[in-house]
Amino acid sequence: MIGTKFTKDDLACENDVQKRKRAADTFKRLSKIFPDAKIALNYDSPVQLAVAVILSAQCTDKKVNEVTASLFKKYKTVKHFASADQKIFEMEIKSTGFYRAKAKNIIAMAKLVESKFGGQFPKTMAEAVTLPGVARKSANVILGNAYGVVDGIAVDTHVMRISQRLGVTKFSDPVKIEKDLMKLFPKSWWFKFTYLIIEHGRNICEAKKPRCSICPLNNICPSAFNLPNWR
Ligand code: SF4
Numbered sequence: 001m002i003g004t005k006f007t008k009d010d011l012a013c014e015n016d017v018q019k020r021k022r023a024a025d026t027f028k029r030l031s032k033i034f035p036d037a038k039i040a041l042n043y044d045s046p047v048q049l050a051v052a053v054i055l056s057a058q059c060t061d062k063k064v065n066e067v068t069a070s071l072f073k074k075y076k077t078v079k080h081f082a083s084a085d086q087k088i089f090e091m092e093i094k095s096t097g098f099y100r101a102k103a104k105n106i107i108a109m110a111k112l113v114e115s116k117f118g119g120q121f122p123k124t125m126a127e128a129v130t131l132p133g134v135a136r137k138s139a140n141v142i143l144g145n146a147y148g149v150v151d152g153i154a155v156d157t158h159v160m161r162i163s164q165r166l167g168v169t170k171f172s173d174p175v176k177i178e179k180d181l182m183k184l185f186p187k188s189w190w191f192k193f194t195y196l197i198i199e200h201g202r203n204i205c206e207a208k209k210p211r212c213s214i215c216p217l218n219n220i221c222p223s224a225f226n227l228p229n230w231r
Helices: 008-012 016-033 046-055 061-074 078-082 086-096 099-117 136-147 157-165 174-184 187-203
Strands: none
Touching: 016 174, 016 187, 046 061, 046 078, 046 099, 046 136, 061 086, 078 099, 086 099, 136 174, 136 187, 157 174, 157 187, 174 187
């Protein structure tokens, strides 16, 4: 099945074994071209990472790093964030967008980490997702990078879009996409997969105009042959 042309018809009759083989090929090819794929956010502690992740909603990692370069000099510990003045904090993070909601969530998150978790960002998914501003995707990013705890696959906008284009999920709900991906890959690949796909999405399979003609996946991706306007 995997050859010079992989079409949506091929996809329709692909079985689970073939899909896993294609997923493994995808992982290996992307690992070759993006061997250093990793998180782009800067941080010095789990709570700073949690703050950076909350700030990154609807904002680029580059902008978040610009803002946190000075923010993290002032706010280093959970206590610092928990006792931040909301109005001042809002102004300090304003350029990341949605600053009122983000400031509120960050301060509330830090207060809860202090009162409920003894000042240390929790190490389990069940606990992390109880914090304001921390949903499953963010928790996957924080736990994986801060503690090496891998509970699932972080599904951001790149992972969502590219998983659909590759035909490895038919869902648009991130939690359902995550479940599909977790079935396809061995657990030891889950953490790396997110960062490989993010690099791929930034450099090749861009949202508006995927560069299928130079894509290393173009003979195992059904979208390469069905959306000619993209090329
Ligand atoms: S072939 Fe095109 S649509 Fe498929 S992964 Fe590559 S760039 Fe994206």
